[in-house]
Amino acid sequence: MLPAFTLLLIYQTVGEIIAHGLDLPVPGPVIGMLMLFATLVARGSAPEQLRDTANGMLTHLSLLFVPAGVGVMIHVERIRGEALPILVSLILSTALTIAVTALLFAWLRRRRP
């Protein structure tokens, strides 16, 4: 687990260096993810240990959002003041995104089996 976790951090670090060094608009961890994906494709397989560590982290993915979510406390004023636009926007936009993506993907798949 430790070597695998270290590897994830190394990819993230290199991603951050590239993002900041080249002043890219893409966040470092995303570059890290794309590089790791490219490495796996080039290598032709995923090491079992790395797979287990990644799955372990992703199993508890929702936990990782909790600290940011509690930040709702410091934005109570703004959110209360703009509750209607924010809530309507989030609910409608999210439902619309699910619908558009699902309908289009299902339709394209049916056309191109």
Place this chain on the structure above:
Amino acid sequence: MNARFEDIWVYLSATPLLGLTVTLIAYQIAYGLYARAKFHPLLNPVAVSVALLAGLLTLTGTSYQTYFSGAQFIHFLLGPATVALALPLYAQFARLKAEWRSLLIALVAGSLTATVSAVAIAWALGANKATLLSLAPKSVTTPIAMGIAEKIGGLPSLTAVLVVCTGIIGAVLAKYVLDALRIADHAVRGFAVGVAAHGIGTARAFQVSEEAGAFAGLAMGLNGAITALMVPLAFWLLSNIA
């Protein structure tokens, strides 16, 4: 005795230990409830954890900054977790290769819908500029969304909250929207939830089925990458033309 207790409280509330511990406890209580309710979407564990913790902090008069000094260790893991998404993505490589055209088209359409509709609806209802800029990246996972908000002049901490709300809303609504549209294919269901509701939607999809989860993870990773490229570019173009 009371004074002694106060000493301990003052000491503990200044260390990161407390924020970290209460976050893990709250999440496990929330997850226990969620499991007992047979993973009912309305009992989303992130929403319940946030409610428990915000209530606790308010009751004890603890500031978010103090709490976050401990909870940041959990928050930090979002970075390596984003990198770790390369693995489910790679596990779907064969399907990715076979269906990349359909996936890419659906992804771009979904990603544009998520950003444009959120900003347009909030703008039409009179939200101010900082809120609009913070809303734009709402459908991508927190570290990416916060990075985007920072680039385009939104408030990263507000974006983090909006992202979490979006994830919860998506995880709750997905079943009802997809059932109404009569979409039965788990790959399609998972993919749509991943585009709209990032990691929280993906966590939800994994609880429904392995296939839905894999496609949700794929969608979330791709949407993060594509939104991180498109949104700052779109705002850069807008601000240079207008």
